[in-house]
Amino acid sequence: MAYKAESITVQMNAGQRASALNHITVLRTMMYGDCSNELKRFIADMRNKRDQQAEQNGRALSAIFFLANISKERHGVDFSELTSDEVTALIGAMNHLKAVVSLFPKNLTLPN
Numbered sequence: 001m002a003y004k005a006e007s008i009t010v011q012m013n014a015g016q017r018a019s020a021l022n023h024i025t026v027l028r029t030m031m032y033g034d035c036s037n038e039l040k041r042f043i044a045d046m047r048n049k050r051d052q053q054a055e056q057n058g059r060a061l062s063a064i065f066f067l068a069n070i071s072k073e074r075h076g077v078d079f080s081e082l083t084s085d086e087v088t089a090l091i092g093a094m095n096h097l098k099a100v101v102s103l104f105p106k107n108l109t110l111p112n
Contacts (some may be wrong), residue, residue, distance in 0.1 A: 005022065014096075014099050014100050014103055015099075017098075017099030017102060017103075018092075018095050018096040018098075018099040018100075020099075021035070021095035021096075021098055021108045022091075022092060022095050025095060031039060035091075036087070037078070039087070039090070039091075041078060041080050043061065043103075045057075046058065046060065046061040047061065061075075062075050062099065064090065064094060065090070066092035067093035067096065068086065068089035068090045068092065069089060070082075070086050070089060070090065075080050077085055
């Protein structure tokens with residue numbers, strides 16, 4: 001008897017998804033080391049003034065820093081100036097956003 005993907009999936013709420021993503025992050029760190037280069041690239045991309053959505057990207061990045069409980073005065077610092085606790089909090093905030101976004105409605109429409 002073949003199993004269908006739908007029959008072996010488990011429903012998880014946002015908190016469970018975030019916890020699972022944080023656990024996977026720990027495992028990836030053990031296997032592959034840190035992801036600082038990817039984080040540097042992400043922050044640089046979000047701060048790119050030439051992007052058409054630069055203002056929205058800046059607001060999104062500020063929201064991630066806010067969610068990570070990093071003080072507003074530190075939102076503009078270079079990645080290399082972030083403490084290890086701030087980087088850990090930043091990754092946790094990003095994992096939380098990933099978990100929440102995965103629960104967004106699939107077919108959004110604009111109101112009339």
